[in-house]
Amino acid sequence: MTKGKSLRDRRCVVLGGGGFIGTHLSRRLAGKVGSLRAFGRSENRPRALSGIEWLGGDFNDPRSIRGALEGCDVVFHLINASTPSSANLDKIGDLKSNVVSTIQLLDACVAAGVQRVIFVSSGGTVYGVPQSLPTREDDACWPITSYGISKLAIERYLHLYEYIHGLEYRILRVSNPFGPHQTAERDQGVIGAFLRRIINEQPIELWGDGSVSRDYLYVDDVIDAFELAMLHEGRSRVFNIGSGVSRTLNEVIAALENVTGKKIDIVRKDGRLVDIPVSVLDISRARNELGWIPKTEFDAGLRSTFQWLIETQ
């Protein structure tokens, strides 16, 4: 069976289809897979999804989810009810809205005969303070945010459901994705946030001395990994998806000055406890087992994001 043929066989639903990664994923899959539905909060439908079947609903409502799954065999689970910095403020709310809702989803998947769930986990938070750099999938996971604990718990329930019910899963621990369609509504995505302030000629707020480093990955590369995870038949279940390169905030700002041609004003603030100093993922498993490689140069990704923001703001 060729890869093209396989994709054509899949009937997919993207949960969180109106979000940043969900929008890109839905656009990529449309026309490639047998059928595609994007699901998300009713008010959240992006114009970028025109021509794609959209179902508005509430992820916490089992009836909504049953409707979303109808006739699907591949489920992309991209829903986050919180962000790394907001989750700690309401740990119980975070646990309920993310983990409890996902258990309901998995029960619905089993009932609906779904074949595979692909879950976007968080390469930047599940490991906590990294045991080694770059961090491997099998390294210790002791998150320092409630957000990371919820992601980790969901990963474990996925494993349990495959063990008990045969519901296949793949977990993509995505690092720090950036690109077009990353909205400013939530405080994820430092690159988009910085670019917005540059375009609006506002200073950038920088927590700490700018030495905090992260593994930034352009969104097109993330979507490549989702496609490959849908067809993967090997034994591994968890894949780090990052650039494999660590960049400090100071380096990001220098790159943004270069790409935008503007001098950036910086307002420095105290470091935050949720910020681990360094995060960079070992991506050799995804390279070897998914055949995935990140293709987009960092500056090229910044330029696309900048261009999109100028056109849409």
Next chain:
Amino acid sequence: MTKGKSLRDRRCVVLGGGGFIGTHLSRRLAGKVGSLRAFGRSENRPRALSGIEWLGGDFNDPRSIRGALEGCDVVFHLINASTPSSANLDKIGDLKSNVVSTIQLLDACVAAGVQRVIFVSSGGTVYGVPQSLPTREDDACWPITSYGISKLAIERYLHLYEYIHGLEYRILRVSNPFGPHQTAERDQGVIGAFLRRIINEQPIELWGDGSVSRDYLYVDDVIDAFELAMLHEGRSRVFNIGSGVSRTLNEVIAALENVTGKKIDIVRKDGRLVDIPVSVLDISRARNELGWIPKTEFDAGLRSTFQWLIETQ
């Protein structure tokens, strides 16, 4: 400061003080520590705790918990709302009654100025199908029961609260404890359950062919580990607490025949999916860092348990 002096300084509460391990722990600590309170469901107070301060209440009720913590600096968290086999039947209920309630507990600990929480985790379930035998604390944790996932999530919240609030913690991943005071109410504790049936001259129900092996530890040895964890000042937070010896069910039955002097009737049933084939813990970290060793010979532990059952049934 001598160890004796340190114990005298501690004001302790045992949450789940009416349970199997909680009863032993409360009895051991009484008179050794500065003050001691046992907390549990009102109807659950064992006669074995006479002379020990008892507070009845509901672990899920934050007001009950605030009362339990009052004036305490060491909290032993021994409460389980489920068992390994019951948890999968209501995963969401399990998550709420164990994990959500523990988050409430940890918030209350921070507010009350508690210094340290000692949590009994599950050496038999958090690792899932073991990555190596004997299993080390840093091995992969992919539970195959909802019970194990809840334990794992609680471990992670403990880590988060120390990171954010400085609330100290120690985690004891206890293997399969047995001994007096293990009640038959819940389906934990195969040794107690077998002994009861032997005493009542009933046949034993055996799931699978009896080759399933576990790491059985006499309860007195478990309590030693709790005492040491209360005073531990090293860097490790997680300790396997087991015998380090793997015994098959068939070997357990042979030992029980030897200790009780009775021939045991066996009714064989199909194996259960929640039963991993082998579980045995690497206890070198607890030996090296806590200075703990299991002292009770298996047969001696069986004899004490048998004796207690005969006297109390």
